[in-house]
Amino acid sequence: MRGGVVAVGLAAACLLAPATPVWADGLGDAYVEDATPTAEAAVTLTSGGQEPAGRPPQAGSAAAARCTSEPARLAPGEAPLDVDGAPRPSSGPGEWRVRRCLTASGGVASFDTVFVPAAVPVDPLLLAQQARERLPLEAPGLATSPDVGQVQLVGAPTWLWVAGGWAPRTAVASVPGVSVTVLAEPVRVSWDMGDGGRLVCDGPGRPYDRRLPDAAQSTDCSYAYPRSSAGQPEGQFVVTGTVTWRVSWSAAGVAGGGELGEVTRSAVVPLRVAEGQALVGGQG
Numbered sequence: 001m002r003g004g005v006v007a008v009g010l011a012a013a014c015l016l017a018p019a020t021p022v023w024a025d026g027l028g029d030a031y032v033e034d035a036t037p038t039a040e041a042a043v044t045l046t047s048g049g050q051e052p053a054g055r056p057p058q059a060g061s062a063a064a065a066r067c068t069s070e071p072a073r074l075a076p077g078e079a080p081l082d083v084d085g086a087p088r089p090s091s092g093p094g095e096w097r098v099r100r101c102l103t104a105s106g107g108v109a110s111f112d113t114v115f116v117p118a119a120v121p122v123d124p125l126l127l128a129q130q131a132r133e134r135l136p137l138e139a140p141g142l143a144t145s146p147d148v149g150q151v152q153l154v155g156a157p158t159w160l161w162v163a164g165g166w167a168p169r170t171a172v173a174s175v176p177g178v179s180v181t182v183l184a185e186p187v188r189v190s191w192d193m194g195d196g197g198r199l200v201c202d203g204p205g206r207p208y209d210r211r212l213p214d215a216a217q218s219t220d221c222s223y224a225y226p227r228s229s230a231g232q233p234e235g236q237f238v239v240t241g242t243v244t245w246r247v248s249w250s251a252a253g254v255a256g257g258g259e260l261g262e263v264t265r266s267a268v269v270p271l272r273v274a275e276g277q278a279l280v281g282g283q284g
Contacts, residue, residue: 066102067100072098094118097114099113122177122254124180124251128260135263141163142162153225154225154227157224160223162243189204191239240268247262248260
């Protein structure tokens, strides 16, 4: 008998003004949501037009404070003055707004002039590329029959397959108003058999089932060694299996989507091949 045997949600925390946009140079590091639990990374993004808070309300009034804001009445290019009389700094495009917070009884809880950065356009392709880097694509588990630890026979077919993990993987990256989903699908396995022989199998290959007789099953991915591994380092061939994943993306909240190319993951196993006669009905 034969032997048997990888929502980004980007956690966008709004910065208190003034703030510098971080989308301009590739979004920085992001928290990515994938098929396995992942802890949030401390990522900060600009508010994208959402107003930052001004000075905190007075003690005891925060819970009841009601806040409103309106554009500050300033001449073009003018900025409000700081306590030392110097113009208050701003960063990038945006506007100064006067923010007032009142208590439930009508008293002033806080009053301030704050700078609200203008919304920064988001390139969904950047989000897609970032999510692509976080796809949970593991190295394949390579399996053979006869088993990896057993001797393969010259001229007899060695069954090859990927054990587990043959399923689509996704990652999601998002900022307020825009969400991008990246999908990776396994499509083929390339086998380098270590003796110069190579083959490509469309799909993971069929596992050998110890519970079934040989006559009741067949393989769609196998290789017959034409010579033994004698004379090779440690007397064995090093087999490399490479899974190719096709990656695509789609967007919500903005137009975009398409192909992102292919990603590969590889693993190796040693196989010892000996001269011998294949037995009728199976391998030893």
